[in-house]
Amino acid sequence: EAGVVQSPRYKIIEKKQPVAFWCNPISGHNTLYWYRQNLGQGPELLIRYENEEAVDDSQLPKDRFSAERLKGVDSTLKIQPAELGDSAVYLCASSRTGVTGELFFGEGSRLTVL
């Protein structure tokens, strides 16, 4: 079974530039999560999808962050414009609907904003 695939693995941009991250979840996993992990911290939820619907986006900074999950499979997280404080690892995870916390994570996209 293929795992969660994320790209790019690393991205370095200057502040005010846009950036996008892509995630392909495990086949059959209807729930998709985007987490942000700052250095030395645990992952913090940004947004959760059940199929195509964003059901929990209360922690997503909507002035500069956006996300979409077309056809309930792949997802894209976008930041525009990026700020210095956005430097972090962006983790995508997926799970079967209704599970109680067993998430499968990708390797993450490490963003550095200069």
Next chain:
Amino acid sequence: QKEVEQDPGPLSVPEGAIVSLNCTYSNSAFQYFMWYRQYSRKGPELLMYTYSSGNKEDGRFTAQVDKSSKYISLFIRDSQPSDSATYLCAMSSPSGGSYIPTFGRGTSLIVHP
């Protein structure tokens, strides 16, 4: 105060030692308790998963939950250098029909030969 507290370490032990990793929490609604392991520059992977209070054993790993004290532990027996990683505790409570994990900040473990 964060909902989940975890000492960041690092915790350095010799190979073969018994390791004890711990988390405390404040939300009494948490029902499911998990431990994830995260190697450097990798995503977290689920190690152990327990429901409510009690112990669960899986090979060299034992997870323990004490809901009365709001305290969970992960024990690693006969630790190996390959166990060197960051260990994240996570907990979830029902929210709109789903259970979304809240993570601790992780404890960095170093097992030296």
